Amino acid sequence: METATPSLLELQCAMRASLVVHDDRGISAHVVDAGMSPAERLDVYRSTFASVLTKALHLSYPAVHRLVGAEFFDGAARIFIEAHPPKSACLDDYGEKFADFLSDFEPAASLAYLPEVTRLEWAVNRVLHAPDVEPLDPRRLAALAEAERERVSFVPHPSAGLLRVDHPADLIWRAVLEEDDDALAAIDPGAGPAWLLVQRLATGVEVRRMGESAWRITAALFAGRPLAAALDEAPDTEASALLADHLAAGRFIDFSLNETSA
Amino acid sequence: MDSHAAPLRTRDSIPAKAGVGLRFRHHREVLEARPAAAWLEVHTENYLGGGSAPACLDAIRRDYPVSLHGTGLSLGSAEGLDPAHLARVRELVERAEPGLVSEHLSFSVAAGNYLADLLPLPLTEEALGIVCRNVAQVQDHLKRRILVENPSTYLQFRHSTIPEWEFLAQVAKRTGCRILCDVNNIYVSACNHGWRASAYLAALPPEAVGEIHLAGHSLRRLDGARTLLIDDHGSRVAPEVWALYAEALALFGRVPTLIEWDTDVPPMAVLLDEAAHAAALIEEARNGNCHALAA
Numbered sequence: 001m002e003t004a005t006p007s008l009l010e011l012q013c014a015m016r017a018s019l020v021v022h023d024d025r026g027i028s029a030h031v032v033d034a035g036m037s038p039a040e041r042l043d044v045y046r047s048t049f050a051s052v053l054t055k056a057l058h059l060s061y062p063a064v065h066r067l068v069g070a071e072f073f074d075g076a077a078r079i080f081i082e083a084h085p086p087k088s089a090c091l092d093d094y095g096e097k098f099a100d101f102l103s104d105f106e107p108a109a110s111l112a113y114l115p116e117v118t119r120l121e122w123a124v125n126r127v128l129h130a131p132d133v134e135p136l137d138p139r140r141l142a143a144l145a146e147a148e149r150e151r152v153s154f155v156p157h158p159s160a161g162l163l164r165v166d167h168p169a170d171l172i173w174r175a176v177l178e179e180d181d182d183a184l185a186a187i188d189p190g191a192g193p194a195w196l197l198v199q200r201l202a203t204g205v206e207v208r209r210m211g212e213s214a215w216r217i218t219a220a221l222f223a224g225r226p227l228a229a230a231l232d233e234a235p236d237t238e239a240s241a242l243l244a245d246h247l248a249a250g251r252f253i254d255f256s257l258n259e260t261s262a
Numbered sequence: 263m264d265s266h267a268a269p270l271r272t273r274d275s276i277p278a279k280a281g282v283g284l285r286f287r288h289h290r291e292v293l294e295a296r297p298a299a300a301w302l303e304v305h306t307e308n309y310l311g312g313g314s315a316p317a318c319l320d321a322i323r324r325d326y327p328v329s330l331h332g333t334g335l336s337l338g339s340a341e342g343l344d345p346a347h348l349a350r351v352r353e354l355v356e357r358a359e360p361g362l363v364s365e366h367l368s369f370s371v372a373a374g375n376y377l378a379d380l381l382p383l384p385l386t387e388e389a390l391g392i393v394c395r396n397v398a399q400v401q402d403h404l405k406r407r408i409l410v411e412n413p414s415t416y417l418q419f420r421h422s423t424i425p426e427w428e429f430l431a432q433v434a435k436r437t438g439c440r441i442l443c444d445v446n447n448i449y450v451s452a453c454n455h456g457w458r459a460s461a462y463l464a465a466l467p468p469e470a471v472g473e474i475h476l477a478g479h480s481l482r483r484l485d486g487a488r489t490l491l492i493d494d495h496g497s498r499v500a501p502e503v504w505a506l507y508a509e510a511l512a513l514f515g516r517v518p519t520l521i522e523w524d525t526d527v528p529p530m531a532v533l534l535d536e537a538a539h540a541a542a543l544i545e546e547a548r549n550g551n552c553h554a555l556a557a
Contacts, residue, residue, distance in 0.1 A: 005421045008389050009340035012372035032418040041417035045379050052378040085375040089334025090310045129311030
């Protein structure tokens with residue numbers, strides 16, 4: 001059969017269809033078949049595509065992998081990869097939508113906490129690979145007048161993140177990674193909610209629980225709301241201690257001054 | 263280890279000796295025991311963020327010459343390079359100041375998706391123009407010369423018109439890049455496609471070859487007694503590849519040579535043993551043309 005020569009762009013898009021959705025119609029006719037069929041040859045690349053990305057998801061979601069087992073994880077990963085192939089060659093960035101995928105994944109429906117453990121692992125993965133940035137020097141804030149301080153909007157450090165969960169995803173995550181079956185058995189999956197702070201420290205990533213009020217203020221600050229407005233989230237909270245803790249722990253990298261404090 | 267001995271910080275060149283590919287498994291050992299590797303090469307894409315991995319590389323960089331080997335720039339993509347990825351590679355190059363920076367003669371991005379493998383190109387004039395344009399863009403952006411590696415391949419395209427060795431030589435000639443000659447890949451592709459491996463080596467411009475890779479491959483048996491070699495970097499270098507390497511040294515002179523191992527990474531001692539074998543062959547290379555280079 002005579003086939004028109006494809007442009008490089010056409011050929012590469014056809015190769016993408018072959019690897020991602022196993023559609024060889026655009027590529028087969030252009031592959032030399034000496035001794036092996038085009039499908040057999042393409043299978044070598046398909047196999048690498050699937051195994052590399054499954055491994056990348058495993059690295060980002062070790063607790064999910066242990067919770068559901070290798071066979072279930074690999075099966076779910078294959079379906080996810082086909083629906084959401086990576087957009088970047090940096091595979092540390094791959095798999096953001098895995099939690100959403102699992103929450104709609106019928107075979108996992110019995111594990112109500114699974115999507116939240118997945119979300120927590122993504123948050124851990126994000127802070128683990130976040131860029132290295134100098135934290136805000138608290139003296140810059142101290143140099144402001146009292147009235148100016150109310151109008152401050154902070155820029156959060158990329159190695160710190162917040163997560164609210166309805167299930168005790170943090171306890172499950174920790175027990176699973178530590179392979180502590182006793183701790184896992186003692187967890188009430190229905191106990192919740194929890195307000196979590198995830199941060200990269202020199203020693204590794206820490207996931208810790210915050211009080212709801214402190215978490216709400218922190219969430220408002222991380223969203224860039226002016227300090228005075230953020231504090232209105234929970235007026236009774238010991239705000240100066242909370243702010244001092246955030247500054248000392250390097251959870252901001254910069255700030256700007258708003259026109260108003262609202 | 264005497265930390266007061268102020269080890270030489272070798273920012274400049276990769277020596278014409280045998281180094282090993284550094285994988286996460288060996289980070290701690292390299293930092294704590296400082297094994298006697300002549301130089302180390304890491305995969306660029308494993309160090310693009312912040313945190314412990316690049317910090318570890320900073321520390322390793324103080325004691326060893328380091329080369330950055332990329333798998334994600336997709337030099338063969340018709341849609342052009344991903345500017346965000348290129349910017350991140352540049353940040354790492356500026357941070358690590360590697361002796362060499364290398365990539366592959368392949369594509370791994372199409373229609374905005376990363377396809378997680380080093381995919382074969384149709385070897386046409388169109389592809390040659392696109393690869394050269396992309397290599398030139400990378401070199402301009404990084405402000406340095408890169409090396410481009412021949413891939414191992416499992417298929418060829420009907421409309422290819424240029425032999426791979428000529429294609430690679432042309433890329434080097436037109437862009438000024440160097441060639442990373444992966445001897446195992448030549449062996450694998452030659453077996454898979456019926457090429458003559460020795461003729462491939464002999465067709466490369468010796469002065470352009472700036473690095474050699476060595477690795478293990480495996481044999482996949484298909485039905486009907488058919489076989490395919492798979493470049494899985496999961497075993498020792500095969501005897502046939504060592505023989506081809508000796509031919510390469512005779513042609514190219516002493517060239518920095520790397521032992522790669524990515525599947526079931528063995529203890530560092532095994533990698534160093536393979537490197538020692540390569541080092542012995544480098545010593546035997548009679549051609550005095552030394553290729554230690556500052557890119």
